[in-house]
Amino acid sequence: MSTKAFATSSITDLVDFNQQSLLVAAGSIAFNPIFWNVVARQEYHNKVLTKLFGGNSRYGCYFLAVVIFGIGILRDTIYERALRDQPALDVLQTDTVKMAAGGMFLAGNVLVLSSMWALGLTGTYLGDYFGILMDARVTCFPFNITDAPMYYGSTLSFLATALWFAKPAGILLTALVFVVYKVALTYEDPFTAEIYAKRERTRAQKSK
């Protein structure tokens, strides 16, 4: 069957590394979580966005939400454009793969949209860093499936797009998405955990 095609092809046949659009897509994928982590920490320590909005932390958070949403759309567009410059792989061009891709895209979007719904706007877009804390930890769907439904849902959508267009380069970029989000989580999880632990300590102090 297709084993011969695999045996004789190297990674450079599957992915065209000479396309600048590939590098731009990789850069955009890496940039986004770095951007929102840097900005959110600046907000937490120096209240930069709250100050920008005259002391209104909610407006600051809404602004960050719009920016994060915008650079997300931009990244997705850059990704899709980059895939157009890449070779397709024959063995991926089947109805089965297309169907699997459709299912993954649906599942990915359900994870992303339902977690936005569960967290609300400020909960989704780093409100904790602005001092807008959730009342309690969200444990309902999709948080009963994974701790980071937004990140895994987004990763699934990237993979789905790669498979839909039968582009190995897309699978490679999806691997980068996965790694970048994993790294982001190792920064974000302990930081937000500490924000909430701090609130608990303050509450305990007050009730003494």
Ligand SMILES: *[C@@H]1O[C@H](CO)[C@@H](O)[C@H](O)[C@H]1NC(C)=O
């Ligand atoms: C998560 O919650 C949903 C909706 O409440 C439920 O249908 C689903 O079975 C739960 N999943 C797990 C793994 O607990």
